[in-house]
Amino acid sequence: MKSNALRLGDVRFDPTSRTLYRKDGQALQLRNKSKAVLSFLAQRPNRTVAKSDILEEIWTDVIASDESLVQCIADIRRTLGADARRIVETVPREGYRLNVETAEDTSLRMPVAGWIAALSASLALAWWVWPVGPDGAPPVAPAGQIASASTPPGTQSEAAYLEVLQGRLSANHFSLDDSLTAERHFRSAIALDPEYARAHAELGTLLAVRFENDWTVLYEADKQKALYYAQRAVNLEPDLWLGHYALGRLHSVFRNPDMAEAHLRTALSLKPENEDARAYLGVVLNLQGDAEAATTILRQAIATHPNPPFWYYFGLGHALFNTGQYASAKAALNTCLSLSEGSPYCLRYLIAVNGEIGTPAEAAAAMRTYEALGFKLTVDDIASTLAHYRPKDRARLETALRLAGVPG
Template sequence: MRNQAQRWCRSLAHQVGSSVLDLDRGTLRRDGEIVPVRPKTFDLLAFLVRNPGRVLSKDELLQAVWPSTIVTEDSLTQCIRDVRKCIGDETQSLVRTVPRRGYMFQAADDGLSASLPPATAVVQIERAPEPMVAILPFRVNLDDATAKPLFDGAVEEIINALSYFKTIAVLARHSAFALAEHSDQDIWATAERLGADYVAEGSVESADGGYSTHVVLSETASGRRIWAQTFSFRTSEIFAFQRTVAQRIATALVANIESAAMRRTSPAPAANVEAYVHILRGMALLRSYGEGVNQQAREHLLKALERDPDSGLAHAYLALADMIIGGYGGAPRALLDQARDRALHATALNPDEARCHRILALILIYLAEFDAAARHFARALDLNPYDADTLAQTGFFEVIRGHGETGLMLLDQAIQLNPMHPAWYYYDRGEALLVLGRYPEAAASFSCLPRKSAWQWARLAACHALDGNIDKARACAREGRRLNPGLTEQAIMADLQMMRSEDRERIRSGLELAGWDEVQMPTTS
């Protein structure tokens, strides 16, 4: 197993145009989305970024990227093309060709973008080292339209079930699925960069009345096969398949799994497969962005409950969908009360399902029932201590209670488990850094949001203003007011959830310095 200390080293992240290059995790994000990158392309980009503003000769680049290997200049030329494609540098303004001399990396100067700090601390999780495993989406060799979402859901439930074993850490679903998008030749290097000591893969084929699935668990560093088994089962037996695979992987990784944990069964998300598929589609839509996706998710969750009225998970995610559609804390009180009651019903139906407790806690935050929210977040973490979303949302909850350091620690733990995390992690982490007075880092985090609302531009404006960069602050204020001309400082403060007066005053002062209410919007003739 790789040295666990590597996971807790300092993360080096750099802004490259509209992309973010993380040298520690070996990832490249563009407009908030993960970009698959070949290993040599990544190495070349990293070397260029480490040497900005300097002409690098072809010989120097060849030696840096292909040491002790004889390659032609054609390999370098192709690799440069790949780098430009990955970072969207069609105009060659970032990676410049210097005729007869070589290449030079020149970072763009974007008035609205905040460069990430050269080093962002990742907090060590205070627990004994444990193996990290990534469960990749299964390869489904079928034309059956239901099979792909069904087995994507099975993988998610295997991830969830493995999290019950407290001696194993599991790479979060979002990161595992993004990892699978890499080509076969890249996947092992990328898995190792993400801290995954083991990778589980599966392939699915049709069998009499069901499916045949071959699952393989391998060690990342050596590629050595640890365990493999073929399962044949009817469609209705997929829940038993999920639990069995999770237990077999746990047994293969850790010889002394606690017998009590081994006896625990992962709660089935629905009593029948048809309802389960609707739940999976609803969850996927809630994680996505686009016009009408939340309403579509709600419709799938209602269909799931028509088929299985006692599915706690469906009730919980329906409550979440209603709250999102209603506008979170801006939703009418009656809607929030209804969402809370539905989520309470979900926890009664599935008391050992961590996601039900997490969703209930999130709703309780917006109802300002903080003591109850704390209890349900604690219950969710007790049930599933390695659920990245629960760690992140608990961290956000600690931030709004004024516990900035605790909140940031939890958010960094979540990012460690889910380095390819969804975009909302950037907002929550930005809030933590803002409360702690670390304004450049907070601005960098808010800047990573791929599509900012007016409220998020307001946070970014406040960060730049409090950091003394009034020009950037006013530019952000103009962008926010353009999106929502009627959003005043008073409205922002009324929507603010911060419990401590000093945290509220910090944000109010930042908005005032940024001239939020003074921004003059252009008039149309």
């Protein structure tokens, strides 16, 4: 049977998984919004698609500019490499056209071991998390290298490993529905191998995201469940950095900053090259009141990470705001929004920064986008999300929001 992949020059696009592959089966990295744009174009191959149709489909509840779409097209073209402008063709004053042909070769029809390796590669750099309260998402653990399908890392069960990878793919889409799908995969992995530490760590981290985004109903029960899975991961494998990372996030959510810092430092000591652990530590230090140290750590993480995710820039913008470096904070927050359009926490601080700088038009634009996302735009409503912040930092933000014109 022929592959349903689309040939984009020397690259193949699998519309089912929204993944780009080289001929050797190695997955290529692409931001989630860019994947959505490419997928939308791929559903209409060799046809001109209007910009307005793309914006309406991909940015459903957000006021997005043409610039957001242009950035996604540029991201796709960078990933495609040579001949990308012919493949993703700009049709002047109309839109874009994806010039494709069905892939006739068998390069994507690989045995399970090859499929696992390719899927692992697609997850290896996809790190994006958020610590306390905002709208980020869980970290993607490095999939590592496997010698064969029968010896995946951390478990003797190939099926359990595949469930974890599928869970990571679902979690990457970042929505409550995808989070629930990811949870089912992680639970299936644990059912297949109750001693699989990484599956427990992934589930603990996923549940932390539910708290961070107010996606929980039974707070105390969910809290105990999340802590159980993260602690179980560490009990099963004390040197598993992801287990300590999950505990660090959870303790941060549950307002135990000292425990959060301890576990994050342990995670960093176990995997020093992991910039997520480093950046998350910076976020926690900022929430503890050491914004200067946080700024240093987050800048280091951004400089070292090959493709820093949006939440690094929010953490940096937040820390810079707390130190009064408003112009630098604004730059970081704008970068955050360029990577994750419609991030409410980035928008809240961008409104505040523009209030401090005295740029009312830009503050008003951010306020309109924030309301379009369905959030209540009052100082009291925003402050209600910041109960875990130090009173001094919360008061600073409230003052800046009022300067921007946000009603009480």
